[in-house]
Amino acid sequence: MVSRTTNMEDPNDKGDQERTWEDLPTELLDLISSSLCLGDCIRFRLTCKSWISVTPPLRSNHLPMQPESGSQLPWLVSFRKVKNGVCNFYHPVSSDSYTMYIPELAGALLRNARYGWLLLSKKKSTCILLFNPFTTEIVNLPDLEDGDGPFQNMFFSSPPTSSDFVVYGLSTYTMVVYHKGENTWDTYSLRNPPKFKIFAAPCNPVFYGSVFYFLCTDGMLALFNPKAIEEESQWEIFPESALYCMSPNLAVSTTRNFIVEYxxxxxxxxxxxxxxxxxxxxxxxxxxxxxxxxxxxxxAVFVSHQSSTLIPAGLKGIENRIYFPRLHGQDNSFYSLSTHNYHSFGSKDSCEEWLNSTEHWDCAWIHPTA
Known part of the structure; x- marks a missing residue:
């Protein structure tokens, strides 16, 4: 820990003069903070009270490679200025934020996030790529045909370095699947039989045991096995709806759904x-x-339409909650299954609904990786 004062040489003085850290030039503070990862940036700003206003947290292009506090928690990434290649990272507990400028991603749409990777599409969804914001590595996939999109869902099963890496895209009448090492995408028609009504839900599926689990709008479950040889055996649909089992009124009042796996x-x-x-x-x-x-x-569950995750809470006090991509002021909003109300870390207030919060769109939860 450095001291709060230091002897600094002033060319206008004839001798040494004691000065505080507050006298350091703003340009020097900006230069230092722009090179720090999140944890160090927090400590840097707290070294001197005046530095908190001088060095705002949205400064660095360097994301935390190995975050210290709450390392098991995901970050919310959003492309608020997608055309300019600017994406934001937000921590749900500390409310810390990061901004990254990635010119290579200008015009990209965020589709999914897993294992520290972002799945994106460009050029009217025909150009598909993966980007790791923590290593800046880019993996380009084969281009799609012009008529395959637009896609309402896109998802990948494992890191692109994995041998069982699979990517899928779902449009109204077509599904495309890519397997690692192949040069083209496999295309499956959903017109006969008409399965497209089943997949009206905007949330991405989950992948477990080499099978995709789709959650439908009405609570039905559909499974797709890309390894099945016969197309007829690739799909398995379970008609029992979770919502209608509880109450028809519950099904009518539901407007969003999410599926997670751990x-x-x-x-x-x-x-x-x-x-x-x-x-x-x-x-x-x-x-x-x-x-x-x-x-x-x-x-704890972290949900968004592009990606949702279920994890052990780890940190005491954040368990038994559902975290949404919503902000109450500058703080993340979450729903507590203990109180059956919405709360935020920056306020003691609670409410039964989320009318006083704002939602992030084009966002996903992502776990930092080294």
């Missing part, structure tokens, strides 16, 4: 128009049916 545990979250009601279900793999959950125990 170590084989698959959950479905259904959310009403103004953030209520919220219903959580767990998939019974033996009976292939949804069971209602009243608590997440020591886990």
């Amino acid at each position: 170590n084989g545990e698959i959950l479905a979250i259904f959310v009403g128009l103004v953030g209520k009601p919220i219903s959580v279900f767990k998939l019974d793999h033996l009976k292939m049916k949804w069971d209602r959950l009243e608590t997440l125990d020591d886990k």
Whole structure:
């Protein structure tokens, strides 16, 4: 730890004069802070009270490679200025923010995020690529045909370095699948039989046991196995809806849904128009049916339409909550299954719905990787 004062030579003085850290030039502070990762940037700003206003947190292009506090928590990445190649990273607990300028990604659309990678599309969805913001590595995939899009969902199964790397894209009548090492995409028609009504939900699926799990708008579940040889055996649809099992009124009032997976545990979250009601279900793999959950125990869920994740909370006080890509002021909003209300870390206020918060669009939750 450095001291708060130092002897600095002033050419206008004849001798040494004691000065405080507050006297350091603003340009020097900007230069230092622009080279720091998140944890060091926080400590740097807290060294001197006046530095907090002089060095705003949205300064650095260097994302934290190995975050210290809450390292197991994901960050919310959003492309608020997508045409300019500017993306923002936001921590749901500390409310810290980062801005990155990546000219190579100008015009890209954020599709999915997993394993520290972002799945993006460019040029009317025909150009597909993956980008790791923590290593700045880019992986380009084969171009798609012009008539394959536009896609309402896109998803990848594992890191692009993995041998079982699979990418899928879903439009109204077509699904495309890419397998690692291939030069083209496989195309599947959804017109006969007409499966497109099943996949009206905007949320991306999850991938477990070499199978894609799709959550439908009405709570039905559909499975797609890309390894199946016969097209007829690739799909398996389970007609029992989680929502209609509970109440037809619940199904009508639900406007958004999300599906998440952790170590084989698959959950479905259904959310009403103004953030209520919220219903959580767990998939019974033996009976292939949804069971209602009243608590997440020591886990937390982070949801967005591009990516959702279920993780052990790790840090005390953040468990049994559903974190949304919404802000109440400068703080993240979350729903507590203990209080059945919405809260934010920067306020003691709570409410039953999310009307007083703003939502991030074109965003996804991503785990930092080294």
